Amino acid sequence: MTSELPYAADAEVSLSYDELEVLRIQYQKELSQGYVTVQTKFNYAWGLVKAPIREHQVEGVRLLQEIYRAEPTRRRECLYYLALGHFKMGNFDEAKKFNALLMEKEPTNMQALSLAQLIDKGVAHEGYIGMALVGGAAAIGTLLVAGLIRRATRK
Amino acid sequence: MSFTQGASKDGRKNDARATLEPITTSTSSSTPSRLELVQNAIFSRFSHRKHDSTKIFEDLAPVIMTPRMINSTANASLRQRQSLGTAHKSSLSKSKLDFSTLGRAPLRLGLGSRRITSGDLQIVEATDELLESEIPEPDGVASDVSLLRGFNATIPSSEQSRTRRRQMRNVDTPRLGLKKLGMNARGLLTEDEDHDHQSVTSEDDVVVVASGAGTLKGKRRGRESLSAAKTLGKDELTRQTKEIMRDKENIHVRRSLIHNEIAEISQKIATLDGIRVKLEQDLLKLHEDDLELDDELEGVKERMEFEQSQRPQKTASQPFHLPHTSRRRRGPAFLPSEHDELPPGVAFMSLDGHATPITALDFSEPYGTLVSASQDDSQPRVWDLFSGTEIGRLRGHSGTVKCVQVEDTVCLTGGSDGNVRLWDLKRVDADQADGWGGDEGELVTLGDVAEEDETAESQQESNGIRNGEEPATERNDCCQRVLEGHTKAVTALYFEDDCLVTGASDKTLRQWDLTTGQCVMTMDILWAISHPQKTPGMALPNNLFSGAAASVGTFAVPTPPYADGSWEMYEDFVGGVQFWGYGLVSGSGDGAVRMWDMRTGQAHRTLIGHNAPVTCLQFDEIHIASGSLDKTIRIWDLRTGGIFETLKYDHPVTALQFDTRKIVAATGENGIKIYNRTSMQHSTLQTNGHMQPAERLRYMDRYLVTGGRDSAVKIWSL
Numbered sequence: 055m056t057s058e059l060p061y062a063a064d065a066e067v068s069l070s071y072d073e074l075e076v077l078r079i080q081y082q083k084e085l086s087q088g089y090v091t092v093q094t095k096f097n098y099a100w101g102l103v104k105a106p107i108r109e110h111q112v113e114g115v116r117l118l119q120e121i122y123r124a125e126p127t128r129r130r131e132c133l134y135y136l137a138l139g140h141f142k143m144g145n146f147d148e149a150k151k152f153n154a155l156l157m158e159k160e161p162t163n164m165q166a167l168s169l170a171q172l173i174d175k176g177v178a179h180e181g182y183i184g185m186a187l188v189g190g191a192a193a194i195g196t197l198l199v200a201g202l203i204r205r206a207t208r209k
Numbered sequence: 210m211s212f213t214q215g216a217s218k219d220g221r222k223n224d225a226r227a228t229l230e231p232i233t234t235s236t237s238s239s240t241p242s243r244l245e246l247v248q249n250a251i252f253s254r255f256s257h258r259k260h261d262s263t264k265i266f267e268d269l270a271p272v273i274m275t276p277r278m279i280n281s282t283a284n285a286s287l288r289q290r291q292s293l294g295t296a297h298k299s300s301l302s303k304s305k306l307d308f309s310t311l312g313r314a315p316l317r318l319g320l321g322s323r324r325i326t327s328g329d330l331q332i333v334e335a336t337d338e339l340l341e342s343e344i345p346e347p348d349g350v351a352s353d354v355s356l357l358r359g360f361n362a363t364i365p366s367s368e369q370s371r372t373r374r375r376q377m378r379n380v381d382t383p384r385l386g387l388k389k390l391g392m393n394a395r396g397l398l399t400e401d402e403d404h405d406h407q408s409v410t411s412e413d414d415v416v417v418v419a420s421g422a423g424t425l426k427g428k429r430r431g432r433e434s435l436s437a438a439k440t441l442g443k444d445e446l447t448r449q450t451k452e453i454m455r456d457k458e459n460i461h462v463r464r465s466l467i468h469n470e471i472a473e474i475s476q477k478i479a480t481l482d483g484i485r486v487k488l489e490q491d492l493l494k495l496h497e498d499d500l501e502l503d504d505e506l507e508g509v510k511e512r513m514e515f516e517q518s519q520r521p522q523k524t525a526s527q528p529f530h531l532p533h534t535s536r537r538r539r540g541p542a543f544l545p546s547e548h549d550e551l552p553p554g555v556a557f558m559s560l561d562g563h564a565t566p567i568t569a570l571d572f573s574e575p576y577g578t579l580v581s582a583s584q585d586d587s588q589p590r591v592w593d594l595f596s597g598t599e600i601g602r603l604r605g606h607s608g609t610v611k612c613v614q615v616e617d618t619v620c621l622t623g624g625s626d627g628n629v630r631l632w633d634l635k636r637v638d639a640d641q642a643d644g645w646g647g648d649e650g651e652l653v654t655l656g657d658v659a660e661e662d663e664t665a666e667s668q669q670e671s672n673g674i675r676n677g678e679e680p681a682t683e684r685n686d687c688c689q690r691v692l693e694g695h696t697k698a699v700t701a702l703y704f705e706d707d708c709l710v711t712g713a714s715d716k717t718l719r720q721w722d723l724t725t726g727q728c729v730m731t732m733d734i735l736w737a738i739s740h741p742q743k744t745p746g747m748a749l750p751n752n753l754f755s756g757a758a759a760s761v762g763t764f765a766v767p768t769p770p771y772a773d774g775s776w777e778m779y780e781d782f783v784g785g786v787q788f789w790g791y792g793l794v795s796g797s798g799d800g801a802v803r804m805w806d807m808r809t810g811q812a813h814r815t816l817i818g819h820n821a822p823v824t825c826l827q828f829d830e831i832h833i834a835s836g837s838l839d840k841t842i843r844i845w846d847l848r849t850g851g852i853f854e855t856l857k858y859d860h861p862v863t864a865l866q867f868d869t870r871k872i873v874a875a876t877g878e879n880g881i882k883i884y885n886r887t888s889m890q891h892s893t894l895q896t897n898g899h900m901q902p903a904e905r906l907r908y909m910d911r912y913l914v915t916g917g918r919d920s921a922v923k924i925w926s927l
Contacts (some may be wrong), residue, residue: 058355073366091470093359100360112328119335122342129342131356136339143329148336155340 059134059165062172065142068104078100092125115139130159136168146177159165234657250623362459370452377445380435403597490888503816508540536614536705537789537829539868542575542910551926553911556897558597562590567916569622570905571615574583575912578634580620582610583924589613589622591637594914596925601637605630605688611700611781621709623699629692629711631723692721694728700781701795701826702789708792710807712783714764720807730810734782734797737812764798766822768838771860771877771902775918779838785826796823796835802845816850818843825865834872836862842874842884856884863904873913873927875903881915881925894925 055082081098084090095117102114118139122132137152150173157168361367392398441449551557563583570581570593580603582589588602589610608625620632695713702711709721718732763780770776782798793805800819803812821839828834832853833845838861844853860877867873872884881894881903899917906915913925 058357060357069364073364077364089474091466092360093356093363094358097360097363100356101364109328112326112332113334116328118331119339122339126342128356135356136336140332145333148333151336151340171411201462 059131059163060138061165062138062141062169065104065138068106069101074101074105092121092128095121100135103142104134108143111139111143115143130156134163134166134169137166137173141169141173141176144176146173146180147199149173150177226811232816233494288886291845358462362462363466367456367459371456374452375448377441377449378439380438382435382438430588490589493888497870497885500887504869505541508538511538511540519850536703536787538909542574542912544910544912548575548911548926553926554892554894554896556894556915556923556925558594559897560592560597560599560922560924561920562592562599563920563922565920566901566918567905567920567922568609568611569613570914570916570922571613571620571907572909572914573615573617573634575909578614578615578618579914579922580613580622580634581916582622583916583920584609586610587624591620591634592922602850603630603632603637603688603760605632605691608698611698612702614702614704616704621702621704623702623711623713625698626714627693627695627715629695629699629702629709629721630688631690631692631726633689660688683712690723690726692726692728694719694721694731698781701783701786705788708788710786712786712789712795712797714782714798716764716782718783718786718793718805732793732805732810732812734799734803734812736796737803737815738799738801741815742811742813766798766838769821769840769877771918772879773901775902779822779823779824781824784822784824784837785835787826787828789828794826794827794828794833796837798822800837800839802826802835802843804850814850816845818845818852818855820860824861824863827866829868832867834865834867836865836874836876838862840871840876844872859880860902863902864906866906873908874916875906875917877902878919879903881906881913883927897923899923 069072077094077098078101080094081090082144084094099114099117099121102110104119105111115136117134118135122129122136125132133152133156137149137156140146140149140152149169153166153170153173156163157170160166274893275796308721308776436476560579560581563586564579565584565586567581567583569589572578574578576595578600579592579594580589582591587606587610588604589606590602591600592598593600603620603622606622606624606626606628610622610624612623614621615634618634620630620634621629623629692709692711695711695715695717697714699711699713702709704710704723707723708720709723711717711721716734718734719728720732721728764782765778765780768776768779779798784796784798786793786795788794788807791807793807794802794807796802798823800817800823802816802819802823804814804816805812816833816835819837819839819841821837823835823837824837826833828847831847833847834842835845836842840858840861842856842858842862844855845851846853856872858874858876862874862876864875865872867886870886872886874882874884876882878893879894879899879902881898883892883894884890886894894913899915899919899921901918903915903917905917906913908914908927911927913927914922915925916922
């Protein structure tokens with residue numbers, strides 16, 4: 055199946071406020087009527103995921119999870135979107151899980167592969183930061199200890 | 210961390226980190242270099258109000274990034290990647306301890322702009338559960354229209370190209386003031402906006418012709434058409450065609466989405482409908498149980514009264530005591546505990562002894578005594594239902610016995626000889642050896658047989674009666690009394706306490722007093738037919754059938770064929786009688802159900818409806834049920850005479866009995882038909898049933914006895 059999944063960069067482009075507002079109004083209207091169609095929910099969720107605010111992204115991922123639960127036929131696509139949403143939020147673990155499951159189903163999916171690379175990069179990057187922190191903490195520690203020892207030897 | 214795109218709306222108060230200026234453009238490849246990553250990280254920090262400590266870490270980051278560290282990090286990340294490449298679940302748990310978690314730590318140390326909310330936790334917790342669920346192959350709409358395609362088709366900006374094209378087609382014309390026109394047409398006040406553009410004129414001459422109206426030449430040529438005024442150019446037009454095609458595709462997408470939704474909703478409605486139907490059936494079942502409980506309550510009340518009255522009455526009872534009728538008893542019967550183990554709807558016992566079709570049967574109580582009569586046999590057989598064996602016979606009649614009623618130990622039979630005989634079933638002789646000799650001395654009395662009988666007198670009777678062999682002594686005849694009076698076959702009878710009503714083919718009904726044995730009243734049906742009661746609002750019975758039946762001397766009607774094709778001449782003018790107090794109901798061969806007043810002997814109401822002779826009848830406080838050869842059972846209202854219900858069958862109805870919940874009928878088939886009155890469902894009892902049409906039946910609580918043309922008497926558990 056050739057799915058039209060967006061590349062991760064598309065998730066970075068957020069909709070205009072008005073557009074998101076329109077989607078939100080549509081979603082609320084259908085919600086008040088009691089039956090929300092899958093497309094409306096997805097539109098709103100995708101708009102939220104693309105938004106820059108973290109709360110929106112969280113909400114978007116939550117809606118995507120609802121779609122995932124409710125519509126078995128849409129689950130394969132939702133895997134990708136969930137992975138993308140988690141990736142954008144920084145939950146690399148979850149993103150990795152979803153993306154791995156997707157790649158089990160579709161090993162040749164271009165977007166999934168590129169997302170996998172992105173996630174790995176993100177994980178590695180955080181690794182660097184962690185490393186940096188540890189190194190920095192070690193450096194500070196050694197400086198302090200050195201200072202103490204010097205003080206002790208001086209006295 | 211994220212590469213946020215600063216396309217946020219003006220005026221919108223975003224969080225600090227969202228206002229980051231783009232470092233990478235949106236159309237670039239999604240693999241920025243490592244340096245850019247680090248730059249991003251560093252720059253993203255600057256917009257926070259943060260602790261100084263973390264700031265120092267950031268500053269130190271380039272210092273820390275010595276080649277050695279970079280190598281080790283590369284190894285670490287390689288290790289990570291490898292471990293991630295294997296089974297993802299186990300590796301992830303391991304990687305939790307690695308540097309990436311450490312790297313995430315400062316971000317999660319309660320920094321103001323990035324709180325972990327319950328939403329975060331919720332989605333994280335949900336992931337595991339979601340990953341467990343199955344992912345089927347997408348089919349239907351999901352494979353035609355991906356979510357993203359639908360998104361692109363339905364977001365508001367998909368309308369943009371259309372509005373843009375419309376604007377392209379806008380032609381610049383001098384101001385026409387159309388808005389003002391429109392507003393005036395609607396009767397609204399217009400706002401004066403365009404004073405600058407026009408001189409103050411009246412509204413009449415607002416329409417200004419296009420420019421160039423001054424010259425003569427222009428006038429003659431006329432105005433150019435609007436569409437020629439503007440050239441769009443080939444590029445623009447091709448672009449427009451592409452846009453239009455895309456819009457059409459969008460519409461197609463939206464149409465398939467809506468179709469899919471409609472199909473889903475229809476399916477949901479269907480399932481909900483199914484649930485509703487089931488719930489309604491449950492309601493009916495509850496109603497049925499309610500009616501059953503009502504009957505049980507009545508039975509318990511009667512029992513209580515009976516047991517109350519039983520205690521003081523241990524006196525010597527008369528030699529012959531007429532018991533209380535069981536016909537109207539509604540409550541549950543006392544059954545042996547084993548009866549519950551019987552599968553319902555199965556004939557578990559069969560009594561074969563007769564050689565000709567069963568014409569009448571009745572029993573005293575479940576597992577009690579059964580009396581059955583058959584064609585061409587003037588001696589009804591007496592059976593013990595507990596053991597399923599024949600106890601004896603009732604000798605006396607000289608023709609076929611056509612109707613039987615058994616109450617405790619008393620039995621009344623009516624035969625083709627026109628006589629009605631009253632029998633004491635306690636004196637039935639088990640010894641058949643003497644044949645016609647009648648009831649000899651040695652008895653196996655019914656008192657010996659274990660019966661759950663309410664009357665205690667049987668015990669005392671047996672003591673007085675038990676004799677030795679006395680051939681020539683006074684015969685203790687079963688038959689206590691013979692009631693003579695009818696000139697033709699007695700085809701229906703009903704007795705209660707001391708009063709008996711019989712119907713015969715001489716087209717009369719007679720009321721008898723059982724203690725004296727005298728006929729108290731005779732009611733002439735022929736007279737009632739020819740002198741119908743003229744009640745206001747009731748039409749004259751205009752039934753051809755009734756007229757014909759009345760005029761013919763001997764009444765004989767061919768029955769419609771039964772299920773096996775057999776038929777016979779039906780000659781019983783009175784199909785059924787029943788009375789309660791002084792109200793009597795009779796069903797007769799003219800197809801009419803008549804209600805008589807036994808005090809006056811007049812039929813005060815005639816219920817017309819059946820087109821063929823009525824063969825069976827029963828009534829309770831509210832309904833009368835009558836079955837007839839016209840293959841229907843009609844249920845009438847006792848008080849008004851209107852018809853509640855008509856049940857149609859395929860063959861003539863020969864016997865019926867009903868209560869508040871069901872009607873059990875013999876309708877000319879091998880199986881017994883049961884109609885559930887609350888759920889209006891028909892069912893059939895066939896298991897181990899009759900081989901030929903069933904013709905007679907009687908039931909009490911969950912115990913049913915039927916007799917059929919195959920000469921068998923079968924006992925069912927309901």
